[in-house]
Amino acid sequence: MPQKEALMEFLKVSSKSSPSSVAGAIAGMIKDGVPVDIQSVGAGAVNQAVKAIAISRGFLAPIGIEIVCSPSFADIDIKGETRTAIRFRVEPRYLRGTAVSSQSSDAFVGSKN
Amino acid sequence: MPQKEALMEFLKVSSKSSPSSVAGAIAGMIKDGVPVDIQSVGAGAVNQAVKAIAISRGFLAPIGIEIVCSPSFADIDIKGETRTAIRFRVEPRYLRGTAVSSQSSDAFVGSKN
Numbered sequence: 001m002p003q004k005e006a007l008m009e010f011l012k013v014s015s016k017s018s019p020s021s022v023a024g025a026i027a028g029m030i031k032d033g034v035p036v037d038i039q040s041v042g043a044g045a046v047n048q049a050v051k052a053i054a055i056s057r058g059f060l061a062p063i064g065i066e067i068v069c070s071p072s073f074a075d076i077d078i079k080g081e082t083r084t085a086i087r088f089r090v091e092p093r094y095l096r097g098t099a100v101s102s103q104s105s106d107a108f109v110g111s112k113n
Numbered sequence: 114m115p116q117k118e119a120l121m122e123f124l125k126v127s128s129k130s131s132p133s134s135v136a137g138a139i140a141g142m143i144k145d146g147v148p149v150d151i152q153s154v155g156a157g158a159v160n161q162a163v164k165a166i167a168i169s170r171g172f173l174a175p176i177g178i179e180i181v182c183s184p185s186f187a188d189i190d191i192k193g194e195t196r197t198a199i200r201f202r203v204e205p206r207y208l209r210g211t212a213v214s215s216q217s218s219d220a221f222v223g224s225k226n
Contacts, residue, residue, distance in 0.1 A: 015156075043128075043160035050159050050199055054184040068181035068206070071167040086163055093181070093206075 010037045010087065013052065015044025022052035026090055027059035030067055035091040041078065046086050053090055066093045123150045123200065126165065128157025135165035139203055140172035143180055148204040154191065159199050166203055179206045 013022055022038075029036045040049040053069050060067055069088045076085045126135055135151075142149045153162040166182050173180055182201045189198045 043156045046160045046163050047156035047199075050163065050184045051186075054186055054199065057183065057185065066183075068183050070170065070179075070181050071163045072170065073164075073167055086160075086167065 008037055010039035013038055013040045013045055013049040015042060015048060017045070017048045017052070019048050019051035019055055022048070023055035023059060026052060026056040026067075030056070030060055030065060030090070030092060031063070035089060038088040038090065039074070039076070039085050040088075041076070041083050041085045049086070049088055053088065056090070067091065068093045121150055123152035126151055126153040126158055126162040128155060128161060130158070130161045130165070132161050132164035132168055135161070136168035136172060139165060139169040139180075143169070143173055143178060143203065143205060144176070148202060151201040151203065152187070152189070152198050153201075154189070154196050154198045162199070162201055166201065169203070180204065181206045 011022065011025060026036050026038075038049050038052075040046045053067070057067055067090055069090045072087050072089070074085045074087050075082050077083075124135065124138060139149050139151075151162050151166075153159045166180070170180055180203055182203045185200050185202070187198045187200050188195050190196075
């Protein structure tokens, strides 16, 4: 599944990432109008990513931005081994209603089943 | 934070829940027009919940429904101890643009910060 891979940059979150730091990064990008793609491998990392997204909602809500996320699977290569990563696309909820929604159909790419 | 608690039912996901079973439940409720509230406590449980949401996207995409989720925190009582749960509200992305969007403002309830 090499579609657009070269064009995409992921915010990589590990089990040791600080959720509030990641939340700050998410909020900053969203404020700048940039949708955020997060990648995490393993339950601990997924948990930190989800916490970061929840915290960033609190950063963005007061300025009227409500974000939503779409999780998907991706097979990635880590040191020669294939692992299943969870990716989260984070974007403003109202994106779909505006002219910026061009990438929306990508969101399903990488979903299992 | 007892707001609407009495009215809300959560799909409780544990670290032992089967993601595909939970995904089936999510897809069924969404097809019926019911937004889904998931509650999970602990990294393993959050991971299973996220996998379930990702899988359910694959169930719903072929019938033209794209879902998004909004994670939030909630302090809950488990056997007399206070634990922080992660809750996910799962709903169709286009909900906001329709007349059914009355519950949207609830989504922030329980967010930390």
